Amino acid sequence: MPTSRSPLGSRRRLGAELRRLRTRAGLTLDEVAAQLTCSTSKISRLETGKGIPKLPDVRELIRIYGVTSDTEQEMLLRLVHDSREHGWWEPLLDGLPHDTVVDLSARHAALESDALRVSAFEIVWVHGLLQTPDYARAVLAATGRVEHDGEIDRLVELRRRRQEALLRADSPLELVLVLDESVLHRVVGSPAIMAEQLQHLLVMARRPNVSVRVLPFAGGARRGHAGAFGVIEFLPGAGSDVAYLEGHTGLTHLDGPGDVEEYRAVFGELLLASLDATASLAEIDRFRDIHESYAEGRPA
Known part of the structure; x- marks a missing residue:
């Protein structure tokens, strides 16, 4: 996966990964929102990199999507961390x-x-x-x-x-x-x-x-x-x-x-x-x- 030079880049990459995992799990936005007890728009914003991800939410999405690989989990959590850093600008x-x-x-x-x-x-x-x-x-x-x-x-x-x-x-x-x-x-x-x-x-x-x-x-x-x-x-x-x-x-x-x-x-x-x-x-x-x-x- 390409590396990011900005917090927004990390959010966009995280969003792309979450969308890929949701698709792999065969779930719709509505179904994921129901399991996470949040709005569909929140999931959509996470997937498009427009929302600032929270660690508990991403951990729960990892569970919902059945991500068992330690490497994949660590990558997702690292993106959450990087997405909350300050940009050079x-x-x-x-x-x-x-x-x-x-x-x-x-x-x-x-x-x-x-x-x-x-x-x-x-x-x-x-x-x-x-x-x-x-x-x-x-x-x-x-x-x-x-x-x-x-x-x-x-x-x-x-x-x-x-x-x-x-x-x-x-x-x-x-x-x-x-x-x-x-x-x-x-x-x-x-x-x-x-x-x-x-x-x-x-x-x-x-x-x-x-x-x-x-x-x-x-x-x-x-x-x-x-x-x-x-x-x-x-x-x-x-x-x-x-x-x-x-x-x-x-x-x-x-x-x-x-x-x-x-x-x-x-x-x-x-x-x-x-x-x-x-x-x-x-x-x-x-x-x-x-x-x-x-x-x-x-x-x-």
Whole structure:
């Protein structure tokens, strides 16, 4: 079974194991809930990693499911322990306002920490996993979700820590990013910040686990243009894949199989309509030169 890098990852893995054991035992959610004398929704939340597991409940589920292997029991109980640990992001978010945004940021950081791959389409900004500190600061200031410099600094640091997943030596996170051409045009912060940001994209896109493609204006309107979104994929046994949407109030996560497959299909269409890797890097480099020219006060 894959290891977890976050408490949420441990909950998702525990949930996947509990669902597997329930299926093996031939029991329905209602039947398990009746034996555990709890609601069906509680069992469902445990299986989807949305509920925080309690040791007595999991011990009882082990009994109900007839788990006799010491190794299997120890693995389940270890996941319960790990799922109750604190995530690395919690000190950065502690005390920040706008609880919904903060909660979603924490969940997203946890999902990325344990993911195999993120496939994302961005229509306004560069993806957070590839933002430079100055660009991230300008984005956060523009959204108005946080108002004070200290709060912005903490969220910028959160993004920097998230980016470490791309750089880790052991199984780095894979990122497949499609950028609408408008992202290259839009001046975020200043021309100098844009030039630095696009240079960073060029550097990161040369890593074997990072792919950046540009969807040109010439490609016309696509159904993916309804808004920025992504699909987060996990190794088998690590919980179901998750789609997410970006909006004014932050991120919305969707884990229904139909939703995930729909967004996976839309992303595939956008990827096919994008420039190839070489042409995409050339386009990013061209816009880097343009922004750099404006920053230096010379004609583009």
